Amino acid sequence: xxxxxxxxxxxxxxxxxxxxxxxxxxxxxxxxxxxxxxxxxxxxxxxxxxxxxxxxxxxxxxxxxxxxxxxxxxxxxxxxxxxxxxxxxxxxxxxxxxxxxxxxxxxxxxxxxxxxxxxxxxxxxxxxxxxxxxxxxxxxxxxxxxxxxxxxxxxxxxxxxxxxxxxxxxxxxxxxxxxxxxxxxxxxxxxxxxxxxxxxxxxxxxxxxxxxxxxxxxxxxxxxxxxxxxxxxxxxxxxxxxxxxxxxxxxxxxxxxxxxxxxxxxxxxxxxxxxxxxxxxxxxxxxxxxxxxxxxxxxxxxxxxxxxxxxxxxxxxxxxxxxxxxxxxxxxxxxxxxxxxxxxxxxxxxxxxxxxxxxxxxxxxxxxxxxxxxxxxxxxxxxxxxxxxxxxxxxxxxxxxxxxxxxxxxxxxxxxxxxxxxxxxxxxxxxxxxxxxxxxxxxxxxxxxxxxxxxxxxxxxxxxxxxxxxxxxxxxxxxxxxxxxxxxxxxxxxxxxxxxxxxxxxxxxxxxxxxxxxxxxxxxxxxxxxxxxxxxxxxxxxxxxxxxxxxxxxxxxxxxxxxxxxxxxxxxxxxxxxxxxxxxxxxxxxxxxxxxxxxxxxxxxxxxxxxxxxxxxxxxxxxxxxxxxxxxxxxxxxxxxxxxxxxxxxxxxxxxxxxxxxxxxxxxxxxxxxxxxxxxxxxxxxxxxxxxxxxxxxxxxxxxxxxxxxxxxxxxxxxxxxxxxxxxxxxxxxxxxxxxxxxxxxxxxxxxxxxxxxxxxxxxxxxxxxxxxxxxxxxxxxxxxxxxxxxxxxxxxxxxxxxxxxxxxxxxxxxxxx
Numbered sequence: 001x002x003x004x005x006x007x008x009x010x011x012x013x014x015x016x017x018x019x020x021x022x023x024x025x026x027x028x029x030x031x032x033x034x035x036x037x038x039x040x041x042x043x044x045x046x047x048x049x050x051x052x053x054x055x056x057x058x059x060x061x062x063x064x065x066x067x068x069x070x071x072x073x074x075x076x077x078x079x080x081x082x083x084x085x086x087x088x089x090x091x092x093x094x095x096x097x098x099x100x101x102x103x104x105x106x107x108x109x110x111x112x113x114x115x116x117x118x119x120x121x122x123x124x125x126x127x128x129x130x131x132x133x134x135x136x137x138x139x140x141x142x143x144x145x146x147x148x149x150x151x152x153x154x155x156x157x158x159x160x161x162x163x164x165x166x167x168x169x170x171x172x173x174x175x176x177x178x179x180x181x182x183x184x185x186x187x188x189x190x191x192x193x194x195x196x197x198x199x200x201x202x203x204x205x206x207x208x209x210x211x212x213x214x215x216x217x218x219x220x221x222x223x224x225x226x227x228x229x230x231x232x233x234x235x236x237x238x239x240x241x242x243x244x245x246x247x248x249x250x251x252x253x254x255x256x257x258x259x260x261x262x263x264x265x266x267x268x269x270x271x272x273x274x275x276x277x278x279x280x281x282x283x284x285x286x287x288x289x290x291x292x293x294x295x296x297x298x299x300x301x302x303x304x305x306x307x308x309x310x311x312x313x314x315x316x317x318x319x320x321x322x323x324x325x326x327x328x329x330x331x332x333x334x335x336x337x338x339x340x341x342x343x344x345x346x347x348x349x350x351x352x353x354x355x356x357x358x359x360x361x362x363x364x365x366x367x368x369x370x371x372x373x374x375x376x377x378x379x380x381x382x383x384x385x386x387x388x389x390x391x392x393x394x395x396x397x398x399x400x401x402x403x404x405x406x407x408x409x410x411x412x413x414x415x416x417x418x419x420x421x422x423x424x425x426x427x428x429x430x431x432x433x434x435x436x437x438x439x440x441x442x443x444x445x446x447x448x449x450x451x452x453x454x455x456x457x458x459x460x461x462x463x464x465x466x467x468x469x470x471x472x473x474x475x476x477x478x479x480x481x482x483x484x485x486x487x488x489x490x491x492x493x494x495x496x497x498x499x500x501x502x503x504x505x506x507x508x509x510x511x512x513x514x515x516x517x518x519x520x521x522x523x524x525x526x527x528x529x530x531x532x533x534x535x536x537x538x539x540x541x542x543x544x545x546x547x548x549x550x551x552x553x554x555x556x557x558x559x560x561x562x563x564x565x566x567x568x569x570x571x572x573x574x575x576x577x578x579x580x581x582x583x584x585x586x587x588x589x590x591x592x593x594x595x596x597x598x599x600x601x602x603x604x605x606x607x608x609x610x611x612x613x614x615x616x617x618x619x620x621x622x623x624x625x626x627x628x629x630x631x632x633x634x635x636x637x638x639x640x641x642x643x644x645x646x647x648x649x650x651x652x653x654x655x656x657x658x659x660x661x662x663x664x665x666x667x668x669x670x671x672x673x674x675x676x677x678x679x680x681x682x683x684x685x686x687x688x689x690x691x692x693x694x695x696x697x698x699x700x701x702x703x704x705x706x707x708x709x710x711x712x713x714x715x716x717x718x719x720x721x722x723x724x725x726x727x728x729x730x731x732x733x734x735x736x737x738x739x740x741x742x743x744x745x746x747x748x749x750x751x752x753x754x755x756x757x758x759x760x761x762x763x764x765x766x767x768x769x770x771x772x773x774x775x776x777x778x779x780x781x782x783x784x785x786x787x788x789x790x791x792x793x794x795x796x797x798x799x800x801x802x803x804x805x806x807x808x809x810x811x812x813x814x815x816x817x818x
Contacts (some may be wrong), residue, residue: 227420656708
């Protein structure tokens with residue numbers, strides 16, 4: 001009969017011991033170990049931890065625990081991204097303060113994280129809804145305001161009619177609110193922005209520092225979001241208007257093909273050109289018909305083209321032709337100047353519009369394709385310029401340079417880079433967020449709240465009407481809103497918007513270094529000690545928003561002299577989603593798996609092991625394909641080994657069985673490599689192989705008393721401590737050691753034991769194995785290839801035929817392609 005392994009009993013046993021030992025505390029003053037900062041993206045407290053959290057925190061924990069074992073002083077903190085709309089909606093539903101719901105969920109999640117054995121430093125915990133945290137949100141806001149990087153303007157913004165709040169462009173997904181899936185409309189409001197566009201080029205250029213350290217997918221997504229293009233700003237004179245209109249184009253080589261101009265229907269220019277004209281009524285009617293359309297809808301290629309001719313004309317600067325000006329919704333007001341030169345032969349949306357409105361189409365680039373006016377397909381590539389005066393006959397690239405040069409000499413063009421990136425809209429019309437620390441005075445204008453009076457605290461929720469009504473709930477707290485101007489002491493009003501919650505998460509990684517600092521957002525010296533973050537772990541869903549904003553904040557703080565680095569996260573690991581039966585888990589689909597149920601059924605270690613072993617971290621985990629019960633069985637096998645070891649602790653391993661020692665050291669080498677290259681599933685596979693080899697050695701090999709068996713089982717316990725800490729701690733104790741195995745130190749790998757006496761090489765023909773042979777591990781490609789051609793099986797198969805190609809990779813294989 002095997003001993004019974006109590007999966008729940010070991011959890012109850014070790015949790016209080018770990019609490020007392022605090023093995024992952026990183027703030028000890030006398031700690032001389034080299035430092036490493038491992039950070040998981042912090043959670044939103046919307047309930048208990050779910051399956052996605054189980055994967056993310058298991059992966060981050062493997063990394064943190066590994067570097068502790070490797071002798072590093074690892075800072076691995078945790079906090080809660082605690083402001084946001086769900087808490088406010090829950091407060092409305094429950095008729096209570098949002099903080100009650102928020103802190104209840106934080107306490108629930110904190111308890112679950114402790115049970116899940118996350119290696120967090122519980123001395124470094126923060127909650128972004130605490131006044132002592134959001135005080136520094138306000139401090140940073142005022143620093144940005146002082147530098148001209150925080151400003152307010154009127155603009156058409158994305159408006160969610162259900163959430164009754166403004167959304168940033170990034171929070172609109174396919175025309176829908178990312179939070180509630182309602183259709184997003186447009187609304188003109190006076191809003192606060194952060195001038196992230198001032199950093200567009202640096203955000204783009206500095207990604208070179210991250211290549212090979214961040215996933216290529218994330219870097220591509222950020223490059224596309226920033227969306228740099230190069231071209232020129234061209235001046236177009238407008239008949240009857242004193243000021244020219246500036247048009248940005250990436251294809252000035254097609255200027256001779258510009259047959260009309262289009263201005264965004266919601267732009268100030270369109271309104272100006274239509275006002276007091278005979279088309280004003282038609283323009284107003286058209287404006288009302290399209291004003292609610294989202295940018296996504298307006299830019300859709302299959303959207304019907306509509307517009308109003310403004311009865312005005314622009315002058316094409318290269319040939320003096322009068323071209324009609326139209327207002328349409330397929331041009332956006334905030335792209336460039338909100339006006340484009342339309343070249344229908346070589347731009348599909350312009351062509352669709354021209355065909356709809358029966359406007360002229362002029363081909364000016366010979367791309368070798370059919371005439372777009374006949375096919376209805378614009379020829380958008382490069383080619384030889386035709387019908388274009390002085391640039392005719394040139395290739396596109398040369399024509400661009402020449403036309404810009406000609407127009408620049410006439411003061412009609414400026415070479416320019418443009419970016420898709422827009423300034424970050426941070427105003428939110430909700431209560432549960434950071435109040436914007438600005439006071440509006442009729443005499444002094446926008447006045448910053450005095451630094452010494454921060455934080456500007458939220459008013460008591462009892463004095464606020466939280467229900468959505470199209471204005472900020474803070475506007476209903478009249479006693480809070482009405483205040484004195486810090487400059488003139490006259491009557492003034494507080495700003496009633498709160499900040500986008502992405503502000504909270506754009507610098508939280510700095511605050512972890514000194515969570516209780518009451519004098520500054522972070523301690524300069526501690527930031528220099530720990531930052532930048534060595535390893536960041538989180539979902540790819542934050543590839544644009546959070547990561548881009550954090551990079552912007554870091555660069556702005558660097559320019560202010562507050563930090564000495566300009567990229568916050570050195571390495572990034574993204575994990576996939578946990579799904580069920582091929583789709584995302586949800587109650588409505590009936591495929592929701594509750595983490596609490598799985599933990600109760602299989603125990604913490606089995607769930608952690610299953611998550612880590614399921615596949616590469618970037619892949620989705622389909623829980624239907626995972627076997628936590630198999631993980632339980634494996635952990636039992638590993639645990640039983642610790643009871644079978646018959647040698648004493650501290651024994652020399654050097655006299656142990658050489659074959660098992662080689663297997664152990666090769667496994668440790670492979671596990672280290674797999675973890676450092678984020679192939680955690682491979683690391684688990686190597687641990688499993690070592691468990692099997694050790695069991696074989698005990699049962700039918702060198703026996704339980706051989707020193708190599710203790711060496712192997714200790715290596716298993718230390719390796720498992722990264723993934724299944726309860727089992728590993730129990731094994732470590734049974735092996736005669738004091739806790740904690742988490743601090744045992746990674747076993748020293750004996751390089752001499754890694755060299756195999758012989759390896760098996762395979763000989764293939766057209767990819768099919770025909771023969772195997774044992775060879776020396778250091779055999780050369782030429783030597784192995786020669787052996788292949790003298791192998792009897794290969795000689796018979798080839799039968800004198802000349803190979804087309806020979807692929808050799810010594811000492812593993814030779815593949816002869818016939």
